[in-house]
Every structure is written in C-alpha cells, then in structure tokens.
Amino acid sequence: MYRVKSEGEGDSEMMLQDQMDSPVADDVSSGGGSPHPHRGAGPPLKKGPWTSAEDAILVDYVKKHGEGNWNAVQKNTGLFRCGKSCRLRWANHLRPNLKKGAFTPEEERLIIQLHAKMGNKWARMAAHLPGRTDNEIKNYWNTRIKRCQRASLPIYPAxxxxxxxxxxxxxxxxxxxxxxxxxxxxxxxxxxxxxxxxxxxxxxxxxxxxxxxxxxxxxxxxxxxxxxxxxxxxxxxxxxxxxxxxxxxxxxxxxxxxxxxxxxxxxxxxxxxxxxxxxxxxxxxxxxxxxxxxxxxxxxxxxxxxxxxxxxxxxxxxxxxxxxxxxxxxxxxxxxxxxxxxxxxxxxxxxxxxxxxxxxxSATPSVKSECASPRNSGLLEELLHEAQALRSGKNQQPSVxxxxxxxxxxxxxxxxxxxxxxxxxxxxxxxxxxxxxxxxxxxxxxxxxxxxxxxxxxxxxxxxxxxxxxxxxxxxxxxxxxxxxxxxxxxxxxxxxxxxxxxxxxxxxxxxxxxxxxxxxxxxxxxxxxxxxxxxxxxxxxxxxxxxxxxxxxxxxxxxxxxxxxxx
DNA sequence: AACATCCCCAACCGCCTGAAG
DNA sequence: CCTTCAGGCGGTTGGGGATGT
Incomplete structure (x- = not known):
C-alpha cells in the first residue's frame, strides 16, 4: 500500500513545514500514473499513511469548513492529499465519535446479522454501528471470513x-x-x-x-x-x-x-x-x-x-x-x-x-449438541467452539x-x-x-x-x-x-x-x-x-x-x- | 536470534451515482 | 442530453506487527 514510505511518517513530531516543503515524499506512487481521477495537473499528491500533522491540518480544516468539499482541502490548507484521501481519513479516523478498538461481541453479532441481511454493504452496515466505519466492518468481515475458512466454520453462527x-x-x-x-x-x-x-x-x-x-x-x-x-x-x-x-x-x-x-x-x-x-x-x-x-x-x-x-x-x-x-x-x-x-x-x-x-x-446434531458453544463469548470464539464440534463430528459421521x-x-x-x-x-x-x-x-x-x-x-x-x-x-x-x-x-x-x-x-x-x-x-x-x-x-x-x-x-x-x- | 509466515488494517483504486453546468 | 465533478462504495493492496519454526 505504501510503496514509498513518506518521510517522517509515524513521527508525530513531523512538522507541517516538512510536508509543505517536500510534499512529494511519496514520489514513486504519486508521481506515477494519476494520483487521483478527480485531479488534473498539479503537484503530485502524497500517498501513504497520514501523519499526525496532516491529521491536524485536516481536523482543523473540517472544524472551520465542515465536512464536504474535500478537494478544497488541498487548496485551503496546502495539504497534499487528494480530496478522496481526506474524506477517507476523516471518515475512518478523525471524525468524532469514532469507536476504536476491537468489536464487542454485540457488535460482532450485529455485523454478522447485518451481513446476513445485506451482504457486503459495508456502508449500510456501518450505519447500524455507531462509531464504526465501513472500512472497519469490512476488514473485520474479511478477517472473519478467512478465519472461518481456515477453521471450516460456518460463516453465520447459529x-x-x-x-x-x-x-x-x-x-x-x-x-x-x-x-x-x-x-x-x-x-x-x-x-x-x-x-x-x-x-x-x-x-x-x-x-x-x-x-x-x-x-x-x-x-x-x-x-x-x-x-x-x-x-x-x-x-x-x-x-x-x-x-x-x-x-x-x-x-x-x-x-x-x-x-x-x-x-x-x-x-x-x-x-x-x-x-x-x-x-x-x-x-x-x-x-x-x-x-x-x-x-x-x-x-x-x-x-x-x-x-x-x-x-x-x-x-x-x-x-x-x-x-x-x-x-x-x-x-x-x-x-x-x-x-x-x-x-x-x-x-x-x-x-x-x-x-x-x-x-x-459436516457435523451431526448429536455432536453439535454436545458442544454447545458458549453464548456469552465472542462470536469468533463461538465459532471456534463450533469448529471443534464440527470436526469431531466429521470424523464420526462423515457422510452425514x-x-x-x-x-x-x-x-x-x-x-x-x-x-x-x-x-x-x-x-x-x-x-x-x-x-x-x-x-x-x-x-x-x-x-x-x-x-x-x-x-x-x-x-x-x-x-x-x-x-x-x-x-x-x-x-x-x-x-x-x-x-x-x-x-x-x-x-x-x-x-x-x-x-x-x-x-x-x-x-x-x-x-x-x-x-x-x-x-x-x-x-x-x-x-x-x-x-x-x-x-x-x-x-x-x-x-x-x-x-x-x-x-x-x-x-x-x-x-x-x-x-x-x-x-x- | 534469525527467518518465515500469518494476520491486521490503513489506505488506495476503480467504479458508480447524482448534482450541476 | 452530455460532460464534468464530487462524493460514496466496495474490493484490493501491502506495510508492519505478531506469531511460529
């Protein structure tokens, strides 16, 4: 994702001036191709992880101008990020009331339920999960899918x-x-x-x-x-x-x-x-x-x-x-x-x-019943629990x-x-x-x-x-x-x-x-x-x-x- | 300790849609 | 009606930490 790490990345002390002076830290990625479809000629836009300085700029801008008109961010702040990137950064990391940290079991359950109903409609799912972003949910789900695949678990728990x-x-x-x-x-x-x-x-x-x-x-x-x-x-x-x-x-x-x-x-x-x-x-x-x-x-x-x-x-x-x-x-x-x-x-x-x-x-009801998954645990744990049951059941009655x-x-x-x-x-x-x-x-x-x-x-x-x-x-x-x-x-x-x-x-x-x-x-x-x-x-x-x-x-x-x- | 592999997730990309001109 | 632009969405990428060997 970050083909070239921008200078000062991860350094919270990175000064805005650094950015302004050398906005093209990410010369390789931003230089090649079109940085953004919505931008015409202009200074190459920075890519890669956001620095705290950039975050500060963006937050300040949003405070003053509100959300929207993201392409104006660069003009008004000198932030060499495309509007799209600004919007994403704001939506996924900077906007207030964002919940950070792992999903709670309740959230996990809700995500699964929502996915069962909506499919990969992350944004819509996110609307049901205050403080969570579609990206978070999407990442969570993708991770979950992989886990379930590896564990031969059902995607949707009982x-x-x-x-x-x-x-x-x-x-x-x-x-x-x-x-x-x-x-x-x-x-x-x-x-x-x-x-x-x-x-x-x-x-x-x-x-x-x-x-x-x-x-x-x-x-x-x-x-x-x-x-x-x-x-x-x-x-x-x-x-x-x-x-x-x-x-x-x-x-x-x-x-x-x-x-x-x-x-x-x-x-x-x-x-x-x-x-x-x-x-x-x-x-x-x-x-x-x-x-x-x-x-x-x-x-x-x-x-x-x-x-x-x-x-x-x-x-x-x-x-x-x-x-x-x-x-x-x-x-x-x-x-x-x-x-x-x-x-x-x-x-x-x-x-x-x-x-x-x-x-x-495969699983047999009997086996499953013997392995009732703990309902109070997280869903993934629950799934893991089910996996054991499923696997054991598979050996016993593979044809069923x-x-x-x-x-x-x-x-x-x-x-x-x-x-x-x-x-x-x-x-x-x-x-x-x-x-x-x-x-x-x-x-x-x-x-x-x-x-x-x-x-x-x-x-x-x-x-x-x-x-x-x-x-x-x-x-x-x-x-x-x-x-x-x-x-x-x-x-x-x-x-x-x-x-x-x-x-x-x-x-x-x-x-x-x-x-x-x-x-x-x-x-x-x-x-x-x-x-x-x-x-x-x-x-x-x-x-x-x-x-x-x-x-x-x-x-x-x-x-x-x-x-x-x-x-x- | 060194290396390999796995895993997470922030960010990017392409596409789509709707609004405006 | 067409074009452009902005915003949004979903899929994908890949850096880097965690874990395993």
Missing amino acids: SVCNQSSNEDQQVSGDFNGGENISNDLLSGNSLYLPDFTSDNFIANPEALSYAPQLSAVSISNLLGQSFASKNCSFMDQVDQAGMLKQSSCVLPALSDAIDGVLSSVDQFSNESEKLKQALGFDYLNEANASSKSIAPFGVALTGSHAFLNGNFSASRPTNGPLKMELPSLQDTESDPNSWLKYTVAPAMQPTELVDPYLQSP RSSSSSAGTPCETTTVVSPEFDMGQEYWEEQPGSFLSEYAHFSGNSFTESTPPVSAASPDFFQFSKISPAQLLEAYSFAAQSPSMGSGEQALEPKHESAASPHPENLRPDALFSGNNTADASIFNNAIAMLLGNGINAEYKPVLGDGIVLDSSSWNNMPHAFQMAEFK
Whole structure:
C-alpha cells in the first residue's frame, strides 16, 4: 500500500513545514500514473499513511469548513492529499465519535446479522454501528471470513441464524396474513422442507405446502434481487471471487416452465453424460454411485451459477435435489445485489437445512449438541467452539451433513445439502492441494452469491419471456466455443487423459468460465448478455405464472406476490 | 536470534451515482 | 442530453506487527 514510505511518517513530531516543503515524499506512487481521477495537473499528491500533522491540518480544516468539499482541502490548507484521501481519513479516523478498538461481541453479532441481511454493504452496515466505519466492518468481515475458512466454520453462527430467523418469522407472519409460522420451519435449527426433494418437488404436493411458509424475506431475497450482482457478498472474500465478479451477470432463476428453453438446453444436457463430464459431474457420480439422482457438485451449485456454467440442466428439478441457493439474507428492499440460497432437503435425510458455505463441513446434531458453544463469548470464539464440534463430528459421521441446531444458516438462507452434494463436496475435500478441498463447502455459496438460485426457482417459478431457446443455445454455444476455454467439443468431452483436464477443478462447470481463466468469464458474460438480449445489467422481466411481468421494482415486492403454493 | 509466515488494517483504486453546468 | 465533478462504495493492496519454526 505504501510503496514509498513518506518521510517522517509515524513521527508525530513531523512538522507541517516538512510536508509543505517536500510534499512529494511519496514520489514513486504519486508521481506515477494519476494520483487521483478527480485531479488534473498539479503537484503530485502524497500517498501513504497520514501523519499526525496532516491529521491536524485536516481536523482543523473540517472544524472551520465542515465536512464536504474535500478537494478544497488541498487548496485551503496546502495539504497534499487528494480530496478522496481526506474524506477517507476523516471518515475512518478523525471524525468524532469514532469507536476504536476491537468489536464487542454485540457488535460482532450485529455485523454478522447485518451481513446476513445485506451482504457486503459495508456502508449500510456501518450505519447500524455507531462509531464504526465501513472500512472497519469490512476488514473485520474479511478477517472473519478467512478465519472461518481456515477453521471450516460456518460463516453465520447459529445464534445469528436463529435470531435472524425469528425476525424473518415476523415478516413471514405478515406475509401470511399474521398467521404465525411454525418455528420448526423457520428457525435456524430446523428450517427445512420435509421430504422435499427435487424428485418429489412436483409430485409431492405436501412438499409444496411448505413452500408458502418460507419467510417472506427469504422468498423476497430469493426473488427480489438484482440479477446483475457484482457483490458477491461472501465469496468475494475468497480467492475465486474474481471469477464470480467476472460473471457479474446473473440469472435469478431459470424456469423449466419454459419448456422450450429447457428442452433446448437438454439438447446439451441430454447429451447428458457428455455434458456432465464436461461440467465435471462424472466423477461425482462415481463417487456417489448409490445416489439415485445425479447431484454433482454443479447441481449443488445449481442455482445460478449452474446456469452460468452452462449447466442449464441443473435448473431442472428432476435431476438431483432441488436447491434454492441464496447468498446472504440480503435486504430485499435496498440490496438488489445479493442472493439468498435455498436448498431443499433430500427425502432420505431429516432434511435439515444446510448451507454448504454457511455451514461448515459436516457435523451431526448429536455432536453439535454436545458442544454447545458458549453464548456469552465472542462470536469468533463461538465459532471456534463450533469448529471443534464440527470436526469431531466429521470424523464420526462423515457422510452425514445435517445441519445442527446451530446449523449455521442465516435463517432464511438455509440450504439443504443433499447427500449427493455431500459426496461431491467430500470429493473436493479429498483432493489434496485442491483449491476446492479447502473451499469445497463454500463453493456452492460462491456461486450463489453472485448468481441467482436457478434451480431454486425450479419448475414454475419463473419464465424468462425474453429468452428463447435459440438465445439460450446461442449463448451457450458462444461460451462453449470460446477459444480461451477450449472448443465446445472439448468442453463437452474433456480429455481425461490430459494432464490438464483430469483434475476435477478443470472439469467443474465454473472452471470453464472463471477462476483459472478470467477471460472466459467475460466471454460468458457476453453470452449471458446475449441471452438476456441486453447488457449484462440490463433489466429483464421475468414473468410469473399468469403473464405477470415483473419489472425491477416488482422483484422487490416479490414476497408478497410470490406464493410458492402457486408453483405447481 | 534469525527467518518465515500469518494476520491486521490503513489506505488506495476503480467504479458508480447524482448534482450541476 | 452530455460532460464534468464530487462524493460514496466496495474490493484490493501491502506495510508492519505478531506469531511460529
């Protein structure tokens, strides 16, 4: 950050005169390039850490002139800092009533809750934390993410989930005309859709009966999100975020209600084996031979990025568990750039909801219960405590990935991990040195963060009136034919004997468009843009059942207009 | 003690948005 | 309507302290 340390830095005795006489202490950084976009020619601006003298100047200036007009600071004070830098310094360090020091457990909890609702909306989160800056919160969260990753901890502790869940329940109550919803359904402990698998999603009306009980916020978050999200609230924190950002265009959902689209898609995926191989599902099938349905990693990722990855079939409810993936419990009202994630539990499991990324690897309820985390401790400590439980539980019942009571799902963001997904996940985790081995449990999230819950919306959730099968095919073929990602044929028929391809990561759908090859992401973005018929961020209007066209504002109101019971 | 690695966080960067001309 | 500017936001960087070997 500080390419050249400024002279006198850190020296509180540094005199203003020093600065004035040699304002370009940071000659390298400030000299090269444009110091600031808003500045034209002029004396190079200083960069790097602020000195106490500079702080004093800035504070004095603000006292006299108030905040704002930051570019005038330099003119009026001779401070060789750009207005932007001044503003940041003031906002983050100099302004009064700033709280310094570590976050309190309460603050930590609030941050987590807020993040669950807002995603990476640091400024908005900071508004809820008096005295704290967005930068602080952001740094805290990034640190937390890393810690959780290392410890294989859920990002959202159970306590937060439960609380959010309760809040959500209230909304849901309103959503349901004031009728309270069972805690069993909405609590972080047990929000699940019993016996609700993709296989029986349609066939089992009872399963659908649960749908309306999903909280309004959950649904709204599921649906009321912008489809152009560059805010991968969580996964931006991990290394693969880059590829997600590349794929800034996301689809909220794919409805196989558009039979034409899906049938067209099936022309790819129905060459199923080929495609699955291409998308890296093959080995997952092998790993999970006992599973009747193919729920490869990609299916676990279903939703959104499944589509992004070209795995259109993933949106089909008939293959693998239906999953509604939503990133964080983003604020539907104001945060259109996020996604909640939902997954429907497979019938064979108690169908607890587990978010593959919200929830750390594996744990059994029993184990968890034995390791109740201390609620009075800080959240990180709590998480650490949970980590121990999770790890011990993993050894005992590696195949069971049920969410524990603390099954860290931010309430409405709960996700059910299918056994199939587990298999896939475990596969990744077993790959030494594999990127996914470490982040396997995040991977699902990683995409859902930036991509919409396609499969979640499964069958009759949406219709993309603007997407024709031809467009879909075109988009797919466009991406598939990208030179950077290899020919379409290669994509469909990965050469396993190749030294480069055999690795699962190379076969993963998302790998085709991102991660190792950032150029692919843009290509796919283009494809998506093409598919949408507009720019990547172009608004498109999904159509609900009766031809109700949803504009962007409509999405935000989805929870009220959206009755899952109607999706049958 | 020396070195390597990890981690925190202040600051920068690029992008976006809204206001003003 | 277009351009410019200022402010704001989120992501990233990298210095330096802490910790581990």
